[in-house]
Amino acid sequence: MSNLSRILYLSRTSLGVGDEALKQILEVSRRKNKELGITGMLCCGGGHFIQVLEGEQEEVFRLYGRILDDRRHFDSVLIGVAPIKQRLFGSWAMGYLANPPEVMEARRKDLLAAWAGRLEADELLTLMKRFAAQLKV
Ligand SMILES: Cc1cc2nc3c(=O)[nH]c(=O)nc-3n(C[C@H](O)[C@H](O)[C@H](O)COP(=O)(O)O)c2cc1C
Incomplete structure (x- = not known):
């Protein structure tokens, strides 16, 4: 069964990451994403990245985890994650x-x-509070 999700995050470009590094990121991303059924877009400029990743939830989460570890960027903020049709x-x-x-x-x-x-x-928050209340019992 299809279980699609989308993630949007932003981050800052590490010092020294220029056009060549960017080219490499895109080349690898396009190859690997095709294999993983991931689609999306990467915006960049002024020392910032904004990326959208969409695909099977498990693959999207796993990929985002890998991307977080990538030292070519830092200060990632996960703005949104949601199931999609x-x-x-x-x-x-x-x-x-x-x-x-x-x-x-x-x-x-x-x-x-x-x-x-x-x-x-x-x-x-409501869901979590309900959950927390249960834990106290
Ligand atoms: C801003 C940014 C976006 C990236 N986006 C992707 C992506 O969409 N897909 C991908 O496979 N790798 C992406 N990468 C690269 C991964 O972090 C990683 O280097 C790459 O997937 C190779 O992983 P591996 O060495 O484990 O094979 C991105 C890296 C950065 C810094």
Whole structure:
């Protein structure tokens, strides 16, 4: 059964990671993602990455775990993870978009604001509280 999920995260580019490293990341990503049934896009510019990964939940989580360990970036913030019915980037093993620094700064700010806006505001907290209450019994 299909169990699709999507992840969106942002991170900062490590010092010294330039065009050549980026080319390599994209080459490997496209090859491996095809094998894993992962699709998505990578935006980069101004020292920032924003990436969307979508595919089978287990594969997406496993890949994100591997990417987190990659020293070519740091300070990753997981902005969103959700089950999906359909892919947004179905035909892209890894689409690439280079943005000017000011665009990336603006996107990053928007995403972080959206993330901060979810502070204790979603159903997850209610579920967790219910769970915690059970644990105290
Ligand atoms: C910002 C960023 C995005 C990446 N995206 C992917 C990706 O979509 N797919 C992928 O296989 N590797 C991606 N990588 C590279 C992985 O971290 C890893 O180097 C690569 O998958 C090779 O893994 P392996 O050495 O375990 O085979 C990304 C790395 C960075 C820094």
